[in-house]
Amino acid sequence: MILVTGGAGFIGSNFVLDWLANGNEAVVNLDKLTYAGNLDTLSSLKDNPKHIFIHGDIGDRELMARLLSTHRPRAIINFAAESHVDRSIHGPSDFIQTNVVGTFNLLESTRAYWNDLPEVDKTAFRFLHISTDEVYGTLDAHDAPFCESNRYEPNSPYSASKAASDHLVRAWHHTYGLPVLTTNCSNNYGPYHFPEKLIPLVILNALAGKPLPIYGDGQQVRDWLFVKDHCSAIRRVLEAGQLGETYNVGGWNEKTNLDVVHTICTLLDELRPRADGKGYAEQITYVTDRPGHDRRYAIDARKLEHHLGWKPAETFETGIRKTVQWYLDNQDWTHHVTSGQYREWTAKHYGA
Ligand code: NAD
Incomplete structure (x- = not known):
């Protein structure tokens, strides 16, 4: 049995689905169901006894004590977080509360x-903390990609709160011997991504005939990884990672935001042409840049590749095609998310 926190969010739910598709070990899934938590994504597991959903907060010590002593997981994977940079700029306090105080x-x-675990279980136990490349700050065009020894230089309230949580995890290993592992991953994309993030936002706005907003000049560089590849990296680190180590996760896919948007437009032109025969790129609109916007992130994933033998299965080109096709094929899911119907579904099926 493993415990996943934040398993109703984008990456956590993809991880839970993948975990159960790849093996027989049960998952306890603890999630607070903030606006980003969506049990609709896990509806295929509703009658699966190997998925136990618990509605709650990682910061609730009483609940956690009860949950841990009842289910006795051999590992905890901590996905739970406030994750959206723009929201952290407008209201940082939830980020401090969940990402810092909650992780503590x-x-x-x-x-x-x-x-209190017996010695043999104590040795086997793992706490895997999921974090971001944004803790390293920003790169200039000619800088080498981030490696694990880079200094932490977070620039947004989101990345600062994640950096703080990474430091706490590290300290709990060095001070108390807790068997921890940390992964710092680049930007994820793929199925079940909440449509406030760039890629799903652009796909859905394009289909709805709305503007495709580009911050500033659109030349900000992000390093993209298909979410299923992030899930396989997490499984690998859990299985074979060295205690106390951190692993950068990325697919060597640096793209400017403008390139990403143009790629999506071109795919949609092919897969779902506009009725008026024009290209979706016509809908691109430039908007005021985000304050303190980091210019470039790029991940050097060689430690994970060489030490643990991990490789992503998708290139950006194959992953983005699958993602666009997924959004075209799953408009019910996106309609529920954008209309808030998934909240009704959650209340009905889980009383949450
Ligand atoms: P998300 O916002 O989609 O999901 C977060 C989940 O955590 C939601 O289901 C939410 O309900 C839950 N949650 C929030 N506060 C909680 C609390 N106090 N207790 C319990 N549950 C709580 O985020 P995501 O994109 O799936 O990211 C998951 C993790 O991966 C985060 O830690 C994030 O920092 C990290 N990460 C994300 C990316 C990315 O590109 N999305 C890249 C690298 C790392």
Whole structure:
């Protein structure tokens, strides 16, 4: 049995689906169901006894103590977080509360549970913390990609809160011996991505005939990884990662935001041409840049590739095609998310 936190969010839910598709070990899934948590994504697991959903907060120590002593997981994978940079600029307090204070409380709950485990289980136990490349700050055009020894230089309230959580995880290993692992991944994309993020936003706005907003000059560079490849990296790190180590996860796919948007437009032109015969790129609109917008992120994933033998299955070209096709094929899911119907579904099926 493993415990996943934040398993109703974008990456966590993809991970839970992948985990159960790839093996028999049960998952307890703890999620607070903020606006970003969506149990609709996990509806195929509704009657699966190997998926146990628990509605709650990682910071709730009483709940965590009960949950850990009842289910006795051999590992905890912490996806739970506030994750949207723009939201962190407008209202940072939830980011501090969940990403910093919540992670601290989760570490303390985990430490109490781990201390009481029999020696053999104690040795086998793992706490895997999921983090971001944004903790390293920003790169100039000619800088080498981020590697694990780069200095932390977070620039947004989101990345600062994730950096703080990474430091807490590290300290709980060095101070208390908690068996931790940390992964720092580049930007993910793929199925079930909440449509406030660039790629799903552009696909859905394009189909709805709305403007495709580009921040500033659109030349910000991000390094993109298909979410299923992130999931396979997490499984690999859990299985074989060295205790106390951090692993950068990325697919060597640096793209400017403008390139990403043009790629999506070209795919949509092919797969779902506009009725008026014009290209979707016509809908591109430039908007005021985000304050403090990092210029470039890029990940050097050689440690994970060489030490643990991990490789992504998708290139950006294959992954983005699958993603656009997924959004075309799953308009019910996106309609539920954008209309808020998934909240009704959650209340009906889980009483949450
Ligand atoms: P998301 O916002 O889609 O999902 C976060 C989930 O956590 C939601 O289901 C939410 O309900 C839950 N949650 C929030 N606060 C909680 C709390 N206090 N207790 C329990 N659950 C809570 O985020 P995501 O994109 O799936 O990201 C997951 C993790 O991966 C985050 O830690 C993020 O920093 C990290 N990450 C994301 C990316 C990316 O591109 N999306 C890249 C690298 C790392």
